[in-house]
Each structure stands twice: as C-alpha cells, then as structure tokens.
Amino acid sequence: GAGVSQSPRYKVAKRGQDVALRCDPISGHVSLFWYQQALGQGPEFLTYFQNEAQLDKSGLPSDRFFAERPEGSVSTLKIQRTQQEDSAVYLCASSLLQGAATEAFFGQGTRLTVV
Amino acid sequence: AQSVTQLDSQVPVFEEAPVELRCNYSSSVSVYLFWYVQYPNQGLQLLLKYLSGSTLVESINGFEAEFNKSQTSFHLRKPSVHISDTAEYFCAVSGSTGFQKLVFGTGTRLLVSP
Numbered sequence: 001g002a003g004v005s006q007s008p009r010y011k012v013a014k015r016g017q018d019v020a021l022r023c024d025p026i027s028g029h030v031s032l033f034w035y036q037q038a039l040g041q042g043p044e045f046l047t048y049f050q051n052e053a054q055l056d057k058s059g060l061p062s063d064r065f066f067a068e069r070p071e072g073s074v075s076t077l078k079i080q081r082t083q084q085e086d087s088a089v090y091l092c093a094s095s096l097l098q099g100a101a102t103e104a105f106f107g108q109g110t111r112l113t114v115v
Numbered sequence: 116a117q118s119v120t121q122l123d124s125q126v127p128v129f130e131e132a133p134v135e136l137r138c139n140y141s142s143s144v145s146v147y148l149f150w151y152v153q154y155p156n157q158g159l160q161l162l163l164k165y166l167s168g169s170t171l172v173e174s175i176n177g178f179e180a181e182f183n184k185s186q187t188s189f190h191l192r193k194p195s196v197h198i199s200d201t202a203e204y205f206c207a208v209s210g211s212t213g214f215q216k217l218v219f220g221t222g223t224r225l226l227v228s229p
Contacts, residue, residue, distance in 0.1 A: 003158075031214060031215070033215075033217075035217075040221070041221055041222075042119075042121075042205050042207075042219030042220050042221045042222050043159070043205070043217070043219045044219070045216050045217065045218070048214055048216065050214070055214070056214070056216065091158070093159075095215065098214050099214070099215070100147055100209050100210060100212060100213060100214060100215045100216075101147060101164075101166050101211075101215070102215060103164075104217070105161075106158040106159040106160070107158050108156075108157065108158040109158065
C-alpha cells in the first residue's frame with residue numbers, strides 16, 4: 001500500500017486478555033517505530049527496529065509488552081495480560097533510512113480499550 | 116534526554132486571523148525539531164522540520180517555524196488561518212545522531228471558526 005497500515009483500527013479487550021497489534025510499514029522502509037498515545041497526551045516512544053533487529057526497547061512499559069519484526073517488514077506488538085492502563089492508541093511509524101533526519105510516516109493507529 | 120513543552124492545550128482563533136502555537140524544548144545534545152499535524156481520524160503527518168541551516172523553516176501550506184537556540188523554542192506560526200487548519204498540532208524533538216527517536220509534546224488543538 002501507499003502508507004503505513006495498522007490493524008485492527010479498534011480493539012476492545014477484557015482485562016487479562018492477550019492482544020496482538022499489526023503494523024505493515026511502507027515497503028522497503030528500514031526503520032520501524034512503535035509509539036503509545038494515551039488520551040490527551042502526545043505519543044511516547046516504545047521501541048525501534050532496524051530491519052529485523054530490535055535496537056531499542058527502552059520505552060516498553062513492562063515485560064508484558066513484546067514486539068517483533070521477524071522478516072524486517074511486518075511488525076507485531078503484543079501485550080499480554082492487558083490492564084486498564086494499557087488503554088491507548090498504539091501508533092506505528094516507518095522511515096526509509098535509519099538516520100535521525102529521515103522522515104517518519106505514521107499509520108492511523110490502533111485504539112485499544114481494556115475493559 | 117529530551118523533553119518538549121506545549122503550554123497551550125487549545126487555541127481558538129477566527130478564520131483569516133494569525134496564530135502562533137508555542138513549543139519549548141530541553142536537551143543536553145544537539146537536536147532536530149519537528150511539527151506534526153493530526154487531522155480528525157487521520158494519522159500524524161509531518162508539517163515541517165528543522166535539521167540545520169536556516170533557522171526559519173516553512174511548510175507548503177503557509178505555516179512556518181523558527182528555531183531559536185537561545186530560547187530553546189520552535190514556535191509555529193501562520194499569518195492567516197483557514198477552517199481546514201483545524202487539527203491537533205504536535206511539536207517533537209529528537210537527537211541529531213543515531214535513529215529518530217521522537218519525543219513529543221502533549222499537543223495543541225487549533226480550533227478555527229468562521
């Protein structure tokens with residue numbers, strides 16, 4: 001596709017349930033990022049991939065959060081045993097290169113509601 | 116580490132009036148600065164960025180921002196706004212080395228009314 005695609009767009013999970021959020025980056029983009037945006041806040045960095053390598057996962061809030069990008073394209077963010085504080089919009093972004101100056105393109109996000 | 120402050124959560128303005136959205140940052144290293152816009156039901160879109168060189172940067176739709184190192188600011192301005200400019204605007208900063216790890220402000224909602 002022409003842009004970054006995320007699915008599902010909306011997800012309602014019962015507390016304690018596991019969820020998986022998918023990101024299809026722009027084809028050929030080396031870098032992939034996940035951000036978490038709580039209501040009324042700006043996005044916060046979760047993790048970064050360069051191709052299939054996860055180079056920074058310092059923003060993952062707990063060991064219940066896990067991300068992968070096994071073939072260097074599609075990425076999945078998994079949240080185990082969801083809790084109410086996990087409710088947020090999860091944004092994926094990709095960029096062609098790895099440098100700080102390279103433009104990042106964002107998907108529309110997945111809105112996760114934990115009930 | 117970097118941080119960004121957007122003091123105004125909401126800015127109401129009339130169509131064709133000028134507007135300024137404020138952004139201040141802090142960082143111990145050299146930075147790149149960005150403004151992103153989020154229209155209703157859409158993803159974040161890059162509006163403009165400062166990497167180096169001229170401190171005044173412009174977007175294709177009439178916005179401009181000026182990097183002021185001494186005041187650690189990167190305010191966004193437009194001399195005459197349109198209804199279609201109604202959106203959420205996020206200021207962001209990243210270090211100038213390594214990968215682009217964006218630190219965002221909390222956003223400013225620009226509300227343009229006729």
